[in-house]
Amino acid sequence: MDKKFELLDKKVGFQGFFRLDVLKVRHALFEGGWSHPLERELFQRGECVAAVLYDAVRDQLVLIEQFRVGAMEYDDKPWLLEIVAGAIESGETPEQVVVREALEESGCEVLDLIPAHVFYTTPGGSSERIHLYCARVDSENAGGVHGLRSEDEDIRVFTVSFAEAMKLLADGRIASGIPLVGLYWLAQHREQLREQWGNGEDGDESQSDAGC
Numbered sequence: 001m002d003k004k005f006e007l008l009d010k011k012v013g014f015q016g017f018f019r020l021d022v023l024k025v026r027h028a029l030f031e032g033g034w035s036h037p038l039e040r041e042l043f044q045r046g047e048c049v050a051a052v053l054y055d056a057v058r059d060q061l062v063l064i065e066q067f068r069v070g071a072m073e074y075d076d077k078p079w080l081l082e083i084v085a086g087a088i089e090s091g092e093t094p095e096q097v098v099v100r101e102a103l104e105e106s107g108c109e110v111l112d113l114i115p116a117h118v119f120y121t122t123p124g125g126s127s128e129r130i131h132l133y134c135a136r137v138d139s140e141n142a143g144g145v146h147g148l149r150s151e152d153e154d155i156r157v158f159t160v161s162f163a164e165a166m167k168l169l170a171d172g173r174i175a176s177g178i179p180l181v182g183l184y185w186l187a188q189h190r191e192q193l194r195e196q197w198g199n200g201e202d203g204d205e206s207q208s209d210a211g212c
Helices: 094-106 162-170 177-197
Strands: 005-015 019-027 038-044 047-055 060-067 079-082 084-087 112-120 129-136 144-146 155-161
Touching (some): 060 177, 079 177
Antiparallel strands (some): 005 019, 060 079
16 A cells, blocks of 8 residues: 545634644545545644653652643543653754753653653644653652643643552553553553662753753
């Protein structure tokens, strides 16, 4: 199969806080030939980052909780447990955004970064692609309420042990896809990270005394 597609038409269906495009496309079929022209709505979310904030010395994670409109359809208390995340703006690298978002959303300074995955969240109708990282932080003073008031962010920051985080997963307390991917990645790589970061000496020495 020659995997090809053609964008036949594209127009803006809605422009508000986010943008919705209306596309007309056709694509090659597995058994040969082409599909009929398909009209699809595409929610334009673009390139984003997310980061698991992990303190390997204390074996703790810094998590956040915030109100999410997408959960209102299913939950009478639509506050979700998550990891820090944000959109990549023009001219920024994913690593720069992780550093910025970690500070804005949790008050934590990133001491080191490891890339984990690049994945699509809901490719059936959204362009969002996540660059996932694991970030080394000092969780000693993590907590409180953070976020940019100019963006109406109201973010509760708290710490949990690795064991407590795994229990949150097992109990279904973490229901958002991005933190699920991030925490399962951490579970797979935790021992390696504890060897690499556990003595607190790796990374930029100038940041060794920095914390949340």
